[in-house]
Amino acid sequence: MSSDSPKTLLEVRGIGKSFPGVRALNGVNLHLVGGEVLALLGENGAGKSTLMKILAGVQPADEGQILMDGEVIEIGGVQDALDYGIALIHQELNMATNLSVGANIFLGREPTKRGLIDEATIYKNSKGFLKMVGLNVDPNTIVGDLTIGRQQLVEIAKALSVDARVLIMDEPTSSLSQKEAETLFTVIKDLRKRGVSVIYISHRLGEAKELADRVSVLRDGENAGDLPRADINHDKMVKLMVGRDISQFYARTIHKPGEVALEVKNLRTPAHPTHELSFKLHAGEIVGMAGLVGAGRTELLATLFGVTPNLGGKVWIAGTSIDAQSPQEAINAGIALVPEDRKQQGLILDMTVRENMGLASLKRESPNGIFMNEAREAEITALMIKQMRVKTPNDRQVIRYLSGGNQQKVVIGKWLAMEPKVLLLDEPTRGIDVGAKQEIYGLMEDLAKRGVAILFVSSELEEVMGMSDRTLVMHEGRITGELPRDQLSEEAIMQLATGNTEAA
Numbered sequence: 001m002s003s004d005s006p007k008t009l010l011e012v013r014g015i016g017k018s019f020p021g022v023r024a025l026n027g028v029n030l031h032l033v034g035g036e037v038l039a040l041l042g043e044n045g046a047g048k049s050t051l052m053k054i055l056a057g058v059q060p061a062d063e064g065q066i067l068m069d070g071e072v073i074e075i076g077g078v079q080d081a082l083d084y085g086i087a088l089i090h091q092e093l094n095m096a097t098n099l100s101v102g103a104n105i106f107l108g109r110e111p112t113k114r115g116l117i118d119e120a121t122i123y124k125n126s127k128g129f130l131k132m133v134g135l136n137v138d139p140n141t142i143v144g145d146l147t148i149g150r151q152q153l154v155e156i157a158k159a160l161s162v163d164a165r166v167l168i169m170d171e172p173t174s175s176l177s178q179k180e181a182e183t184l185f186t187v188i189k190d191l192r193k194r195g196v197s198v199i200y201i202s203h204r205l206g207e208a209k210e211l212a213d214r215v216s217v218l219r220d221g222e223n224a225g226d227l228p229r230a231d232i233n234h235d236k237m238v239k240l241m242v243g244r245d246i247s248q249f250y251a252r253t254i255h256k257p258g259e260v261a262l263e264v265k266n267l268r269t270p271a272h273p274t275h276e277l278s279f280k281l282h283a284g285e286i287v288g289m290a291g292l293v294g295a296g297r298t299e300l301l302a303t304l305f306g307v308t309p310n311l312g313g314k315v316w317i318a319g320t321s322i323d324a325q326s327p328q329e330a331i332n333a334g335i336a337l338v339p340e341d342r343k344q345q346g347l348i349l350d351m352t353v354r355e356n357m358g359l360a361s362l363k364r365e366s367p368n369g370i371f372m373n374e375a376r377e378a379e380i381t382a383l384m385i386k387q388m389r390v391k392t393p394n395d396r397q398v399i400r401y402l403s404g405g406n407q408q409k410v411v412i413g414k415w416l417a418m419e420p421k422v423l424l425l426d427e428p429t430r431g432i433d434v435g436a437k438q439e440i441y442g443l444m445e446d447l448a449k450r451g452v453a454i455l456f457v458s459s460e461l462e463e464v465m466g467m468s469d470r471t472l473v474m475h476e477g478r479i480t481g482e483l484p485r486d487q488l489s490e491e492a493i494m495q496l497a498t499g500n501t502e503a504a
Contacts, residue, residue: 010197012064172202258285
């Protein structure tokens with residue numbers, strides 16, 4: 001190695017970890033140099049989070065070594081990791097939301113003066129760390145009053161306050177708006193310039209391509225390979241993650257759409273009560289809906305499904321006028337909605353796969369409206385598990401223990417059992433790995449072939465362009481344009497999404 005080669009800061013050698021019945025990590029190796037952004041990728045269950053928890057002292061390794069600056073170290077807990085300069089920012093932020101920004105940054109390490117907490121020092125030093133992450137807020141601001149994106153920047157400032165040399169970020173943009181994500185990317189690039197190393201975990205491959213100096217991939221708890229900066233592209237990352245080429249990631253067969261399945265005319269939603277929305281959706285058609293955060297896409301789906309009231313306008317399903325003032329009325333009319341937040345709105349996490357799969361069918365399959373037909377419930381569940389290829393030990397498995405991709409399949413499966421005419425999908429692949437995404441795309445294609453009309457909202461432009469027969473674009477509560485498949489491009493979508501209809 002030449003004298004000017006980057007020096008390895010952190011290294012793991014042969015790390016292994018087992019849980020009852022599961023080998024989570026098997027002989028995993030990883031290295032990180034100073035001032036490097038390393039994207040750690042892999043499907044759900046690949047071992048990424050387990051490895052990061054070991055590095056951060058949350059869990060012990062069963063075997064292997066961790067080295068810092070070439071010396072073997074022992075990490076017996078979170079404080080040990082922090083002492084070595086390793087800080088983990090969890091996907092679910094660990095902030096004391098009732099305390100101030102400054103109090104959170106120095107929580108548990110408060111400077112004192114004459115036996116009392118030195119508020120002036122906390123204020124002064126917090127301002128310096130907040131400036132490092134580009135966050136212009138008063139340190140006395142209550143954390144709970146900040147957006148999630150700003151809370152995340154406070155978490156990073158806290159890590160810098162303990163002289164973190166390695167910052168581990170687990171799905172950091174999963175709850176951020178596009179603007180907040182762009183701010184985070186700027187902060188990460190600034191940290192790199194200051195010599196801080198970042199391990200960045202994400203399912204969003206575009207983020208890895210933008211940020212990473214190197215990509216390292218885990219598959220089934222083992223190393224699958226690395227990609228240097230020059231080789232980072234979508235196809236190579238996917239191939240390492242799933243162990244095979246995905247030549248047709250978006251498996252679309254364009255076919256002639258059928259009759260009008262959904263017609264919306266002059267619909268007004270509570271989110272944008274003065275703006276009218278009109279469009280049509282045909283049987284067997286997959287229509288994407290693009291737009292920036294706050295454009296009104298989710299709110300439109302909620303109104304169509306009867307979750308929020310229709311303030312005006314008309315809706316027809318297969319030519320029949322409906323006025324869905326509740327989800328049950330929408331279901332009766334043939335509409336199904338897979339919500340954006342599957343854990344809060346799509347599932348009951350402490351119930352089993354079978355119980356969740358039968359939820360939508362309860363009213364239909366209860367002959368007296370009181371007791372569920374258990375034999376029918378088991379039959380529906382078995383059919384959907386097979387059709388959706390849900391990976392579960394059995395239908396009595398509690399659903400919180402399934403991967404995100406398999407949870408999403410159950411959410412979709414419970415609605416498919418109702419044989420809807422119109423399927424509304426809100427961010428159908430958010431937070432699931434690339435292999436599960438491909439299965440969801442294949443399922444959407446199969447449903448379209450069977451004549452189901454699909455309207456899906458997605459913030460991933462690549463997904464919109466890959467799966468749409470045509471795309472509707474929204475901006476501030478209005479549909480600003482429609483793009484047929486042969487005119488879809490990121491530039492055209494973004495022009496409409498920002499209200500620039502003439503340029504598009």
